Amino acid sequence: MFTGIVESLGxxxxxxxxxxxxxxxxxxxHLDLSDVKLGDSIATNGICLTVVAFDNNSYSxxxxxxxxxxxxxxxxxxxxQVNLEKAMLATSxxxxxxxxxxxxxxxxxxxxxxxxxxxxxWIELPENLQQYIAEKGSITIDGVSxxxxxxxxxxxxxxxxxxxxxxTIISSYQVGQVVNLEVDLIARYIERLLFCREQRExxxxxxxxxxxxxxxxxxxxx
Numbered sequence: 001m002f003t004g005i006v007e008s009l010g011x012x013x014x015x016x017x018x019x020x021x022x023x024x025x026x027x028x029x030h031l032d033l034s035d036v037k038l039g040d041s042i043a044t045n046g047i048c049l050t051v052v053a054f055d056n057n058s059y060s061x062x063x064x065x066x067x068x069x070x071x072x073x074x075x076x077x078x079x080x081q082v083n084l085e086k087a088m089l090a091t092s093x094x095x096x097x098x099x100x101x102x103x104x105x106x107x108x109x110x111x112x113x114x115x116x117x118x119x120x121x122w123i124e125l126p127e128n129l130q131q132y133i134a135e136k137g138s139i140t141i142d143g144v145s146x147x148x149x150x151x152x153x154x155x156x157x158x159x160x161x162x163x164x165x166x167x168t169i170i171s172s173y174q175v176g177q178v179v180n181l182e183v184d185l186i187a188r189y190i191e192r193l194l195f196c197r198e199q200r201e202x203x204x205x206x207x208x209x210x211x212x213x214x215x216x217x218x219x220x221x222x
Contacts, residue, residue: 007030010081071103075178140180
């Protein structure tokens with residue numbers, strides 16, 4: 001679990017493709033690796049990667065074919081900067097929101113505009129994620145916890161303050177660039193709960209069991 005508060009900028013040192021996907025080597029920048037162990041998780045541009053090797057200045061992780069297909073990793077190159085965050089501790093300050101490190105999809109930056117001392121970004125919203133994005137709700141972009149300020153059918157707007165821009169790869173964003181999207185974790189579970197409830201109600205209806213029948217039989221109270 002992560003918070004979406006970036007701890008350091010890292011650099012892709014190597015991407016070695018193999019039959020299972022790829023092994024990447026990431027320069028850790030200012031990220032403190034002194035407490036990192038094999039098997040620990042580090043969010044790399046919002047993607048939860050498992051450390052399989054490390055030294056004082058870098059770590060290696062395996063990236064599955066699924067991840068290569070569904071995330072921005074398909075476009076990453078050596079020398080590219082990435083946002084880094086170690087998995088949170090139970091004692092950590094919760095500065096962002098609940099971030100799983102499981103990418104839901106990618107979006108394209110459609111427009112960038114200067115607004116006061118901040119930058120405004122409009123980002124493409126994939127159709128399969130539209131129901132999860134709410135105005136003033138949370139979203140994770142390349143591992144950064146951000147607030148959605150406006151939503152249209154196929155796009156949403158972010159307003160990024162200078163500190164966030166300076167401390168993340170957002171400073172390098174350009175129109176047309178693809179970014180990783182992770183929607184709010186709670187929204188996904190609410191949708192699943194509602195779907196399962198509808199399924200049960202539909203099955204009960206088809207079987208002739210109704211709420212009224214259960215009440216009459218004393219199984220539930222009104």
